[in-house]
Amino acid sequence: MPFKSLGLDAHLVKATRDLGYTEPTPVQAEAIPAALTGRDVIATAQTGTGKTAAFLLPVLHRMINRPRGAALALVISPTRELAEQIESVCRGLSQHTPVRSVLVVGGRPMGPQDRALRAGVDIVIATPGRLMDHMQQGTVRFDRPTTLILDEADSMLDMGFLPDVRRIIARIPNREQTLLFSATMPPVIAKLASEILRNPATVQIGRRAATAVGITQAAYPVPEHLKTSLLRHMLRNTEMPSVLVFCRTKHSARRIARIVGADGFAVAELHSNRTPAQRTKAMEGFRRGEFRVMVATNIAARGLDVDHITHVISLDVPTVPEDYVHRIGRTARAGADGDAFIMVSPAEEGAFSRIERQVGQRLPRITLPDFDYSSTPPRPPSPNGRGPGPAGGSQGRRPAQPPRNAGPAKPPRPGRGTKPGFR
Known part of the structure; x- marks a missing residue:
């Protein structure tokens, strides 16, 4: 079915x-x-x-057929990266x-956004925090009939943006249409939808929280202390043209990126400790293929739209099964195939079982036959910092003995000893 059959304006087609x-994807064919x-x-x-084109195309169609400045569309996205990609798609579809559209996100100067908003735009694509900054300064008002689009609503819940979103919605009195798009529908988001949507058309494509078609998944059981070594082994010995590696924390991501880079791979980092630039x-x-490996936290599980990612590797097991679904959804995009591997330590088997049920x-x-799974974990340092603790080679050493004929220790004289507050 061609896009023309959906009733869209010829310029959009x-x-x-x-x-x-x-041709339209299933969600586009039903939602548009x-x-x-x-x-x-x-x-x-x-x-x-x-989903992005599924909500942008009907909004653009309605904007084309109305006088300039007669209405406004607001797209709220949970992350700066996703908002940037929505704005890029919007520019392409409205060429x-x-x-006119404007991107309103943190990490960019307020001035250009302020001037664009005051000059008048048709579509505002924003993250909640920066949008609220502009609302407080009065540079954006919703006194025109407004179409509100909430993209990745479940991610806004996970990231704690729901209170801000509710405050924004409360300041849009003239809301003529609301479109809510989400990969999953947890109860809190379903409740929000029932509060803000009026007799909505419901579009459900596939099973909720199901993985995308074209992804080959596999689990690699491995002790926690060998995960980095196994990753390095896989990168060296497996054909992986474009790899997205997920870590639980930004500190782990930074460490893994440094190790992988030392192995000679072109590697990039994506986590909250990186500046917007x-x-x-x-x-x-x-996206251009300059980096073979991207090491990221869950900040990249939503909003990273790169068609050529061939492999997604999770170095940890997410405690929320939906996070796993979003992670592996970064591969096998635009009809391509992809592989998703997850490393599972013995302590993570319970969380992994929940993912399998999901x-x-x-x-x-x-289990790779040419990888050494027998290495023991490094021994922790002793409390005094002088090498291994009790399990690491101090056996047989006599404990320190007090000097002979030493009486009980005398308390320090007043005013002597450690100074107050000194450590």
């Missing part, structure tokens, strides 16, 4: 051809006609299925139209 969109009627829409679909450079370089399958366990 031309843009879809220019961007290489051959419903949104074109002006109805509220709640859509749930797996990551990588084309043959007079519709560094994050942009890492994402753009990874995805509805038992993942194959793989």
